[in-house]
Amino acid sequence: MEKRNRILAFVIVALILVGIIGLFLVIEFTSKEGKAAPDFTLTDTYGNRIKLSEQRGKVVLLDFMAIYCQPCKEEMGELKEVYKRYNESEFILISISVDRNDLGKLEGYKKENADNWTFCVDETGSVSSSYGITSIPRLFVIDKNGIIQFDHTGTIDSSILISEIEKARNTTSSSENEQDMSSNSNIILFSMTFAIGMMSFFSPCNFPMLPSYITYYLSRDENNSECENCKKSENKEDKKEQKLKRAGLRGAAFGSVTALGFFAVFLALGIPISLASTEIMNYLPWLTIVVGVSLIIVGSLMLADVNLSISVPVKAPMKKSALSFFIFGLGYALASTGCVLPLFIMVTMMALSSGGFAVALIVFLVYATGMGLVMVIVSVLVATSKELIIDKLQKFMPHVKKISAIILIAAGLFMVLERYIPSAW
Incomplete structure (x- = not known):
């Protein structure tokens, strides 16, 4: 009986693991639009602490990239157009390097190819993992309430990004909720x-x-078991x-x-x-x-x-x-x-x-x-x-x-x- 239970348990565990792996593969290759943006805390090239949840009230454009990635470099021109269009009080652009290079190299890359927006390094890979990054460039438009409104892999024209950002700007804030x-x-x-x-x-x-x-x-x-009051009492019920x-x-x-x-x-x-x-x-x-x-x-x-x-x-x-x-x-x-x-x-x-x-x-x-x-x-x-x-x-x-x-x-x-x-x- 015990041997049969062990075999049954092994089969159950194997099926569960196969199911989880299959589910991961399906989920990771589907869009995250409409889902909450996972929070993170990173350090930018100036040594400032950047926490995503502290950007509430702003539209956030996340750009997952790498120095070695040629399509990412090509996308920088489109991101420049987007960055110049919006005021920092209502919009923030964050580029996150997934190749764990040092911040010095990333700062040099920024000066050569980008503008004065925020660049960070995902040193542990935890942020990339939480966003399901399997290929780059990967861009997310996050509305003022922290919900991903747009998810795109590959290069994209700035006009499309601007259109998606405008949609995200029109979402209402709900701080009390x-x-x-x-x-x-x-x-x-x-x-x-x-x-x-x-x-x-x-x-x-x-x-x-x-x-x-x-x-x-x-x-x-x-x-x-005995107590003084119990001894003094003559009533059995008491x-x-x-x-x-x-x-x-x-x-x-x-x-x-x-x-x-x-x-x-x-x-x-x-x-x-x-x-x-x-x-x-x-x-x-x-x-x-x-x-x-x-x-x-x-x-x-x-x-x-x-x-x-x-x-x-x-x-x-x-x-x-x-x-x-x-x-x-x-x-x-x-x-x-x-x-x-x-x-x-x-x-x-x-x-x-x-x-x-x-x-x-x-x-x-x-x-x-x-x-x-x-x-x-x-x-x-x-x-x-x-x-x-x-x-x-x-x-x-x-x-x-x-x-x-x-x-x-x-x-x-x-x-x-x-x-x-x-x-x-």
């Missing part, structure tokens, strides 16, 4: 992160540790109610201490990633695809019931104290990364792309809160319902695994195809 979209985007990101954090609690890598936590808690609970209330509060308290371990782990993982956001963003398009494909593969294998657990061997500590619950929380969160690290990376990259360090930091806290909330709930249930919760959780686990697999595949597909989905910068 853009702010609403940005706000809604963050709400969606935080909601998704919270849900992923909750789901991570039940991942196959760390869920096997839960029974030991429950057993450990119950043994501790039995040693502290005793039962007081005992249940005390048990619930104690469960919430120790569940919260355990959850603090989650916060410590995910902040320790997330903060270094956030601080390195500039370097990460340079390779974000490729990292997104790699992580997305990894999620699809992992989800497919989980759906085929192939065991992928890469757990951290952490047991509930014998010493019964609040510190021991915190340490268990550290181990539980670390164990979860064996299965859900790609998802954590996904929400991290989405946060960095959306709002940088500040949004990423909030995402880490939201992720840990989602996972921690489940731990608090489970701890309260354990405190009030004893061993019954173990059987319920074990019966629920197969369903959680299937749901997790579907979410992984969906998240992976979203990451792979996200840059082709129209959205604001």
